Amino acid sequence: MGLFNFRKKGVEKEGYQGDLGKTAALAALFEVAGTTRDATWEKKFLADAAEASFACGDPQIIQGPDGFPYFQLQIPVPNQPFQCYVVQHMVSDFILDRGIGVVINAQKGQPDWVFTYGDLVNFAIKGEFYTASPAVQLPQQEVIQQQEEVLVGQPSEEFLPMPTRGIIRQFLEQQGIRDPKIALMSRQYGEEVLQELVTNLTPEKVGRQLSEALQTPMRWFLPRHYSMVAMDENGSFNDHFEPL
Structure with a gap:
């Protein structure tokens, strides 16, 4: 599929201010072993992910194994200055326009979380990364009946x-x-x-x-x-x- 042709190799944005308390909460969550991360863990992560303060990786944008581009975010190193990135601001500032996802802590080899571009589109529209699907069982092959109102x-x-x-x-x-x-x-x-x-x-x-x-x-x-x-x-x- 390949990367899209961005005008810049990276993305720089000044002036983000996130919630360091939520950053600390995420850092603690990421210490939990992946095999024990349950629905409660996921709920806590999603509650803090949009507003937490992140540092960016180097390079900022990488190609994922699915062939799509992802912006790298990481938990900042304690007691070291960093340029702050906040997901909720990134979405409106450049993610929608550039068609990229977000990967968190990809440097671990096994990322702590991956947001597709569609997940971030959903956040832009509804203020949440995931919305429950309607309780509808769709057939594999749809047929519109002659009398059906569509x-x-x-x-x-x-x-x-x-x-x-x-x-x-x-x-x-x-x-x-x-x-x-x-x-x-x-x-x-x-x-x-x-x-x-x-x-x-x-x-x-x-x-x-x-x-x-x-x-x-x-x-x-x-x-x-x-x-x-x-x-x-x-x-x-x-x-x-x-x-x-």
């Missing part, structure tokens, strides 16, 4: 921010896809209403191998609770698709 439109800024649309478009163009299109579909599943991001990246358009290969990386860019389907852009949704 609402179709375009994703709002609150669902898919414009910088994120641009980052996904850039990624798809790197795969040789020049005219990606999207829509947003709302469907009733029992008592639940589910919004699904619809793309035109069908096997018929981009080839079965590429269509299947894009499923996992596409989800890296999106909040984890989002549902995504591919449909024929020349079908019944023709009037609703718009360029990504």
Whole structure:
């Protein structure tokens, strides 16, 4: 997949002020062995991760084993000055625009935590890294019934921010896809209403191998609770698709 072409090799931001108390709490959490980190540990981590003060690694941005770029954050060395980085400020300042994730303490070999770009998009939208998925069991192959009421439109800024649309478009163009299109579909599943991001990246358009290969990386860019389907852009949704 490769790294995106950033204008700068690194990212520098002056003036961040984080919560050193939360940094200390995270440092204590990271002393807990990985095999014993349970739901309570995770809840405590997520409560402090956004506002804690971090130092950055060298280099600032690395390529993860999944092929995507990650900004390195580390717990600061005690009693040593450091340039402060705070996740909640980083998200709005440059992460949304640059399409990068965040890895914490990658220098350990086994990072203490990894946020995908989609996790950070979710934070930008909802103020939380993860949102519970609707209690809906989706079929492997979806079929819209003739009498089914389906609402179709375009994703709002609150669902898919414009910088994120641009980052996904850039990624798809790197795969040789020049005219990606999207829509947003709302469907009733029992008592639940589910919004699904619809793309035109069908096997018929981009080839079965590429269509299947894009499923996992596409989800890296999106909040984890989002549902995504591919449909024929020349079908019944023709009037609703718009360029990504």
